[in-house]
Amino acid sequence: MDFKIPFKKSFYYVVFGCGRLGSIIANELSAKGHSVVVIDRDEASFENLSFDFTGFTLIGEANEIEQMREAKIDKAHAVFVLTPDDNTNIMIALTVKKYFNVNNIIARVYNPKNIKTFAKYKIEIVCPTMLASNRLKKFISKGEKQ
Amino acid sequence: MKVILIGGEEISYYLGRMFLNRGYKVTMVNKKPQYCKYLAKKLKALIINGDGTDNKVLEQLELKSDDVFIALTPRDQDNLVACLAAREIYKIENAISLINDPENLEVFEKIGIEKTVSPVSIMAKAIFASSTVEKHIKSLLTDSSDLEIFEIDINESSPVSRKQLKNIEIKDGIIGAIKRNNSSIIPKGDTYILPGDKLIIISKKEMKNSVYNTFIGET
Known part of the structure; x- marks a missing residue:
């Protein structure tokens, strides 16, 4: 994995999805002193953010281009695509990359079958299913050796 | 050559009926079991219950590169993913997407899905043409x-x-x-x-x- 996202003070990051994962990442970025905008369609999801969160929140459908313009996505140094829906994440990531020409993107993908799609467009991914299954496979092979 | 219709309700029914009347083979995929039952009663098409953006479902369709593949779901992201799969995996040139949010016309084009139809922008054009x-x-x-x-x-x-x-x-x-x-x-x-x-x-x-x-x- 030769992919690196620049993290510097005063850099600007956009996080799509403010669920369990999105809120953790947004809190972390904010705690480190970065500018952050979090987008989620559910206003209640912003309750996941910590009291110290200094970024901005936007309510709206994450894959709406109007919403992305409002978030000034073209100025983002990196974009985290963390909604719970693979197809939504694919569309957001491709829109950010192809329409707004922002290249630093990490997307979450649940279905391992979708990893190929992201790879084709050179979009970095995190796949919880693969992470968990790899870890579990290690447990299994460890147990077999004993 | 066959016509594949992914998702959508009324619009897929009317399109399916039209293609069947013109003598085409039609396969329709729909997530909703109830709607599939309805389609099966009304149309002589092959009806498949499932998510048309899921590869496992697409695999069952025996897709060929000369098929016409039309994504009609109410979610643009699902239409995009279905059309990308049709294009990339099954090499279908005629992968056509319904676009719900007209702002996505340009997005789809930039991503590489050029065959698109936006009912909203067609209506808007007609309305502006007649009014102004x-x-x-x-x-x-x-x-x-x-x-x-x-x-x-x-x-x-x-x-x-x-x-x-x-x-x-x-x-x-x-x-x-x-x-x-x-x-x-x-x-x-x-x-x-x-x-x-x-x-x-x-x-x-x-x-x-x-x-x-x-x-x-x-x-």
Whole structure:
């Protein structure tokens, strides 16, 4: 994995999805002193953010281009695509990359079958299913050796 | 060649019915079991219950590169993913996507799905054409093959209002007459166009749009 996202003070990051994962990442970025905008369609999801969160929140459908313009996505140094829906994440990531020409993107993908799609467009991914299954496979092979 | 319809309710039913009536083989995929039952009762198409963006479902469709693949779901992201799979995995050239949010027309094009239909933008175009342009323009001769004669109402906001004819550039067209206060003027270069005038314009048919823009402004 030769992919690196620049993290510097005063850099600007956009996080799509403010669920369990999105809120953790947004809190972390904010705690480190970065500018952050979090987008989620559910206003209640912003309750996941910590009291110290200094970024901005936007309510709206994450894959709406109007919403992305409002978030000034073209100025983002990196974009985290963390909604719970693979197809939504694919569309957001491709829109950010192809329409707004922002290249630093990490997307979450649940279905391992979708990893190929992201790879084709050179979009970095995190796949919880693969992470968990790899870890579990290690447990299994460890147990077999004993 | 077969026609594959992914998702959508009424729209997939009507399209499916149309293709069947024209003698095509039609396969329809829908997430909702209830709607699949309805489709199966009404249409002689192959109905598959499942998510048309899921590869496991697409694998069952025996897709061939000369099939026509149409994604009709109410979510643009699902249409995008389905069409990408059709294009990339099954090499289907005719992968067509319904676009719900007209702003996504450009997004899809940039991503590489060029065959798209946006009902909203088609409706919007039709509405604007009938309300802003047609209101000001009356076509006087339509049976000629390449000539257009029409009457345009000039109001204060027209780009040519209060201008002299010699200062107006019209490509492939002339102002034949001006109707003003119940009389007609055959205009010369120094004639001014005034709000309230009706202009009789003769132009080549293909220049119609540029004539509209000259006299009514961008619509």
